[in-house]
Amino acid sequence: MTPRPHASLGRVLDDLGATLLELVHGGPDVARAIGGVAIHDPLDDAAPPPDALVLGVGLGSPAEIAALLRSLSGHAALGLVVRAPVPVSEEVAAAVEDSGVALLGLTRGASWAQLAAMLRSLLAEGDIGGVGPETLGGMPSGDLFALANAVAALLDAPVTIEDRGTRVLAFSGRQDEADSSRVETILGRQVPEKYARVLFERGVFRDLYSTDQPVYIEPVTASSLPRVAVAVRAGDEVLGSIWAAVRAPLTADRTTALVDASRLVALHMLRIRAGVDVERRLRTDLLSTALEGGRGARDALDRLGLAGRPVVVLAMATTHPDGTTATEAALATERQRLGDALAMHLSALHPRCATALIGDVTYGLVPSTADGDERALTIAADFLDRVGERTRAVIAVGPVAAETADLPAARANADRALRVLRAGGARRTARLSDVHVEALVLELRDLAASQGDRPTGAIAKLIAYDERHTANLVETLSAWLDAFGDVIAASAAVHVHPNTFRYRLRRLAEIGDLDLTDPEARFAAMLQLRVLSTSPRTSSQRID
Template structure:
């Protein structure tokens, strides 16, 4: 078996092939000073985003990705350590999935990739007990494409691209490639339509000028490209080749191969002089990155699997996630959003995550307890956090056509307990957002400001299951005069909110202060409560506030 060193692209002599293992594509560079081996997180958060979904990750997703093995359960051959084990079957029954998990545990695979899992709960339980990460691939993605996605990681790192945060377009990749080869670069599709370009000050010839201005190569150049045999040569060799368009400076073109077909090209033209000696290798590596992005791009008309960051957030909210696997942005802020007032919950919107990530790359979005919860990466102070939460609120309000309110947490710093901190914040944050939604104003508030009401909301949840907590003199008074129930509760609540200032409370109720004073005296007389007694007053206030939240 010949091994290809992705650092310098030269064939190197491999160790004698082991007869006890399946064919494998190694990703780790063979030289000591090469780029660091890619991580599984680089694949999942980068080119595999929207293609691979996490079923179980008991140890997170930060382990090294050493290779890709197509596994045949009938051959009985073990996988290699740190390999991505692809179970190349259209569906994975419980028995087959169990075999794959056991093989991954024995061989130390970084993850198992399945399709069509029949019993999700059983496979997840088996994977967690074995300590094996299990991923599910989208049905629309073929196994060859998954190999392309994985193989693109080392070239991407060499070209300055961060797989964990892919650019929304190919322009940064074009710029990095142009700088590496020493000439202007274009990235085009199979019909020579321009997808991205970068000149970086290099001289350009008329062919490139027309291609950039018209967003496509001239018709004469397209006809020559197909008629001369150059396109067929690139398809046959699948390597970078020099192409001499008539009346243009020499070009080196690398084909972008997706699903066994050429989906585009990465083209470098000679600028002020010849391209660098390593230009063919650089262009080939850039083509691998473009192929991965094309193969990994979800079909806009078909909802794909959940985004990995969303899945990790969903796990973090139950205390089982691995937040550190998302990388080290220096901190996180959690935002919970609900529709204001009594507006109905619009439910999840498939484009909500993409809508938020357009402004905050790397953000995660999920739903829990009827609230939309967003995890924003990066360090931000209190004011910046509220401004960013307002941005998220405005975007989701426009998307759903419903006014949202947002409750913002304090910053969560990265560390071993980060996912536990997020899990501890999620419940109070959603309750505080619910309180804020009932008030309607302000639109954005911090959890620290709303925490007392979040505590009350949690007590209200307990009280709903224990109605006996509302038994007592106040309850008897309300039952005695049901027609005045709303008036009694409103009067007491206004009095407590005003710090027991009768004049201020009467102003808020828009009644005369003597009227409010009379109401309070009547409540004391009918219930036998003394509002001057601190303990009785505390009990009554707690009951009133819980009743105002709808707990009883």
């Protein structure tokens, strides 16, 4: 079993902070392990366990909160959770400072039972040596399919569990008793767009997400069955929904059962999300530590199963054309999806491959063979061919890192090549040796920009002339240099007649006082055009 991070307060805040909990006041030691979860009872003098997270059920006034905070300081409690909004008076703030106990708020709408179950689930997850499957509500933790079958039995109707994007997360048996639209949904693991559009136009999703009670939905087509759906919530956050294909409205008992089931589904969905996030975060931390090559790199590689092996570093990023309308959230989702796909692709080739999304780049460590980076290039190209052109992605390949100390240089090597690939062009995979000159040009541009360098000499004169006369001399010179002096090819590149192009060449030589027969002058001009910001015009207006 892969070791997981110990259950600390910082981890609880990371996993549940956006959904159930918020840090209201105090600067807790987020790395300190939680010793247990205790529910405060004013009629019970039993002391909570050391380093406990205490649930202050029913506490509302600042005086009650302050008194409990001070009493908990003697038990070294880590935090006190009370129902939001939390009144932070001067008395409460002083009690937090004096006791060292952090004050947290439970999101409005979330239940204490839900919070307690999630906390105990996370604490149990931190027990590395735990034996046997964990359960929530009598169901194996995270097994949404078993839960869907249980709900279907309670409602006597086939059920699907869906996320906010109408993607099917799990479904029960007996789907053959439903209709063709349900079968289509199950096969595609997504509500078909034509049905989702009808539901949206009817305001079904608006009604569904604005209540915690089941919503009865009339058939979408003449041949389909009605539906009963209920939102799955964790506090104010809607995680998804449960849909049952029914022949009539639910009875009162079944309505209550569906509402209760939605709360249990929420626990399982949160548990799945927390578990996935923890695994991702652990792998990201280990891979990041390994790539940095510091004191903990060898231990990180050992935990990744790559210690003592030569490895190749892969670096993958998505590229998007200028003017893209995708939101940052959509881009982040796309990067994560591609990273997961790369992880699956690499694991099929070698069980010890490791991948993680660090920033906006997905890094991979692939055990090296005799052909090293050549094989890694083939693997990268094969992966990009499989994912197709719907998402534009590029992969750079670093050199073989034979020792742990070689990893930082290998990563830097891959990063330099990746930057060239992200800058555009036809290449989708490359090693630094394949794009070394382009990488040097990009780095020279950085240096020039940091020093505020601008074009000088002949290039500066041509830029000034172009700006005054709406001319194209800089573009003409650039095309001629790129074509190695071939006027026919250069004139075709800028879409003008060769004679017009020759005239422009003579003009730019005169205006810029540029000797085109001098190789040093040509090199200087080309270097400035490549490295410095000249903003050459792309039109082909005629100069008279």
